[in-house]
Amino acid sequence: VAAEELGADGAYHRVHHFARQLASPFPLLAAAGAKTRSIELGTAVIDMRYENPLYMAEDAGAADLIAGGRLQLGISRGSPEQV
Template sequence: MQRFGTLSFGHYGPLGGGRELTAGDSICQAIDLAQGMDDLGVNGTYFRVHHFARQQASPMPLLSAIAATTKNIEVGTGVIDMRYENPLHLAEEAAAVDLISDG
């Protein structure tokens, strides 16, 4: 195997014992996991767009946070359904992630 990465589906919800994982918990855990994966040498982490869901509805801010706090891991998106996107806005957000990650 030459490359290894993850695709997160951003699940959250009941954890048992009455505790529920919030959208904020999900995002913070994704950042923490990406930092750990970067330390382990994982090549990439990718996130799907979950419009109309409470967790990770827009991956670009999350990808920016991961890019700003890791050194080597590649970040990206899974599928982006362009029916729900403004192409110019999406391109601007992706360009900002690219600048933050230094390519």
């Protein structure tokens, strides 16, 4: 809320499994969406090798509904195992 009041136009949250404060971005983004009106909310790039696509789509969809269509979803297939 304070970031929006200061003029920030976007806020993004990353996924970090096994860290309880960062495990899923969707509850935090949904809460931010419920408290703000115009700031764009989104995820950093989510590596789909470690996600269940159906569950993630459900979570992202719910967060987007709560945020009034302001969720920006970043996903990737992941980086190659050998570079």
